Amino acid sequence: MRKYILKRVLISVFTLLAITLVLFILLQLMPGSPFNDEKLSATQKAALNAKYGLDQPLTVQFLKYVYNMFRGSFGVSYNISKNTPISQLIQSRLPISIAVGGMAVTLGAIFGLILGIVAALKHNTFWDTLCTIISVIGVSVPSYVFALGLSYTFGFKLSWLPMLYSAGQPFTSSVMPSVALSLFTLASVARFTRTEMLEVLGSDYMLLAESKGIYGGPLIVRHALRNSLIPIVTVLAPLIVDLMTGSLVVEKIFSIPGVGSLLVTAIQSNDYNVVIALSFIYSAMYVGIMLVVDILYGIIDPRIRLAKEGDN
Amino acid sequence: MAKKNNKPVTASGPEINSAAYEFLPDDFTLRGNSEATRIDNNFASQNYWLEVRQRFFGNKGAVVSLILVIIICALAAFGPLMTDYSYKEQKLTEKNFAPRIPLIENLGIFDGDESLKTTTGTKIINGYEDKNLTDVYYWFGSDTLGRDIWTRVWEGTRISLGIALCAAIIDMIIGMSYGLISGYFGGRVDSIMSRIAEVINGIPRLVIVTLLMLVLPHGFVTIVFALMITEWIGMSRIARAEMLKLKEQEFVLASRTLGAKHFFIIFKEVLPNIIGQIITQLMFSIPTAIFTEAFLSFVGLGIPVPMCSLGSLISDAFNSFTTHPYQIVPPILVLALLMLCFNMLADGLREAFDPKLKEM
Secondary structure: OHHHHHHHHHHHHHHHHHHHHHHHHHHOOOOOOOOOOOOOOOHHHHHHHHHHOOOOOHHHHHHHHHHHHHHHOEEEEEOOOOEEEHHHHHHHHHHHHHHHHOOOOOOOOHHHHHHHHHOOOHOOOOHHHHHHHHHHHHHHHOOOHHHHHHHHHHHHHHOOOOOOOOOHHHHHHHHHHHHHHHHHHHHHHHHHHHHHHHHHHHOHHHHHHHHHOOOOHHHHHHHHHHHHHHHHHHHHHHHHHHHHHHHHHHHHHOOOOOOHHHHHHHOOOOOOOHHHHHHHHHHHHOOOOOOHHHHHHHOOHHHHHHHHHHHH | OOOOOOOOOOOOOOOOOOOOOOOHHHOOOOOOOOOOOOOOOOOOOHHHHHHHHHHOOOOHHHHHHHHHHHHHHHHHHHHHOOOOOOOOOOOOOOOOOOEEEOOHHHHOOOOOEEEEEEOOEEEEEEHHHHHHOOOOOOOEEEEOOOEEHHHHHHHHHHHHHHOOOOHHHHHHHHHHHHHHHHHHOOOOHHHHHHHHHHHHOOOOHHHHHHHHHHOOOOOOOHHHHHHHHHHHHHHHHHHHHHHHHHHHOOOHHHHHOOOOOOOHHHHHHHHHHHHHHHHHHHHHHHHHHHHHOOOOOOOHOOOOOOOOOHHHHHHHHHHHOOOOHHHHHHHHHHHHHHHHHHHHHHHHHHHHHHOOOOOO
């Protein structure tokens, strides 16, 4: 077990280093310079370059860069709000994004599970078909399409919910974005739960449990659901990542002052430092989630651990 | 056989003296007649592709999706030719016209009316009547710059599909080769190649794509390139797993014994056996590519104007979607339909190629 975890951690560290290198190289390749003002003279530009350490050799810059990245200091924003440290920019926005994202995951997971269980228990009935249709639509239609639809119907036509995010009413104004974001999670979880439940329900130990006289709720929850939950852990990681990318556009649609909309603004105003910092944070979160899931899965299911150890 | 002839016939019985024994005509019976031969009809082996086709066409969802995809492709190819407008021609005098279709307009829908919410209440506007353009028709309406939405939607679909197809095919070639080679050689080669793929897979794709789009000039080729770099991992995993399964089988051993080279075994012996899984994965990667392209365009990193893709159309229409909702509906509908159909098509193909697979 220790060997397995160690290997996973090592791979994650390498991945993060590779990402940092890629980000650094891309930063060097970015067209133009952050100081695009035509009024700047050559000496002023040189002074600015010296101030931000852009005149040093690349290797020094890279090492410094790695050191800073891992310490969490990403430098300052060049364009969006001049000279504000990026960590400060992110600090105020991250909680909002996490709140909306967390709500989306919770909604999606709970309703997805319910939908999947119902579909499996009522296999080959109307409910099953309905679940399949919902999950196919949810998986294939991008979340911003839902976001626009919701925003138009409930925000514009019916005016039940605010169309744009406002800090004064954080709950009501994050209902629509969370719902729009959660649909993908909901659909995937429902699909996966259904498949796993169907398989578990058909297994011999369920027959045994039933013949021992266990029935109804305890049978489903304790015997069927627990065993079908194991593989669902694996879909969670990619789901959370999809959520992060989905949030970029959804945050823009509802103008939520979160990390996603910051990234979009940074891309559009060529604020490379912010883009790079956010890319790093996204990547770090992604790598971290993948690591946790891999280890969790190894603990839950020894076969995986042994198979992956057997790889080498 | 021996029992039917009433003589004691055994293969090497002492009573048969082959030199002295004389064969009689009824020593032999014809086995070829239909009553005697039993063909196993239940598990008869059929042509693999015939079975795949039967299973695929038995799946209603997949067939409907296939038909829809074909219709959308046809419209993408010929749609822009069906009107006199071009995708970049602007008529500022004819901007924001609601959809108007000949014949159907008499039914009271698609007649160019649109209702606007103003401070004094809702009022109905008809751009065609206001400007006395009774013989002008915009089937899907016109956008904020007076361009025909019908033409632009199909032009955009064409570009989106083009990008997706190019990216998916290139991904297939790269991923397939990488996975097959990694799986075939095994050992240290596989170990190193797998670790590299694992590290690349650890990088969020969207981050890479976004950064690449920032560095490179915008355009068709750049988007394909960005998609190419990130999307081949899934394909390579499948190819590697299949290769690991197949390479121990006897036909590979036989081929090797006959002196086949590595290249021949990989691409001529193993590849044809996994073509089904490859095609399925190709189908799954098309909607992913369409989605990523739409996302990039929405963020503002897509196809440069005046060209358009589904993503850029949605992004443009988004700014006025509360006042002129008809402008955003066609591109969104086409995008959603395409994603849905390609996903269902891929699902159908997967089941057709491998019915034993778990139902997803």
